[in-house]
Amino acid sequence: MDENPKTIMTGFAPLDFLVAMVSPSITESIIASWDSPVYELVEKAKNKGIRGINDFLQTSGGMDERYLFSLTKVTQEILDKLFKGQYKTLKELRDDQAKTRVITDPYTYQSNLNYTLFHYEKEQQDREEKIILIDSIFVNQ
Numbered sequence: 001m002d003e004n005p006k007t008i009m010t011g012f013a014p015l016d017f018l019v020a021m022v023s024p025s026i027t028e029s030i031i032a033s034w035d036s037p038v039y040e041l042v043e044k045a046k047n048k049g050i051r052g053i054n055d056f057l058q059t060s061g062g063m064d065e066r067y068l069f070s071l072t073k074v075t076q077e078i079l080d081k082l083f084k085g086q087y088k089t090l091k092e093l094r095d096d097q098a099k100t101r102v103i104t105d106p107y108t109y110q111s112n113l114n115y116t117l118f119h120y121e122k123e124q125q126d127r128e129e130k131i132i133l134i135d136s137i138f139v140n141q
Contacts, residue, residue, distance in 0.1 A: 038067065042135070046118070050138045053118050068121040068132075073113040073140065075100065082134075090119065090132045114140050
């Protein structure tokens, strides 16, 4: 999980050449085999709640740039709009939340962040772009 499967180097020139020739045909299976343990760790972390997710985000899998795992705290109002389908992107959600932050005093705003969204990026198989999936919603205590 710490290595980039597209640039595996052994330090032995003949083997590096062979890996460079064979690698493109097996890269997808290598990536898929590296994805499985990461997603298993995510599932175990979710079972432990927000604390488990925070611990997971400190691991190499949680910090991997391919997934961009992240947490976003939101208010009840933002969560209601999310459920109603008023946001098509995470950027729209964050922009709306930033507007709310500006018009609300800091203490009230912070005390209203009652929910935490756990989300990550995932490549779509039919497109070349990545989508952001909201995996879980936690209630802050």
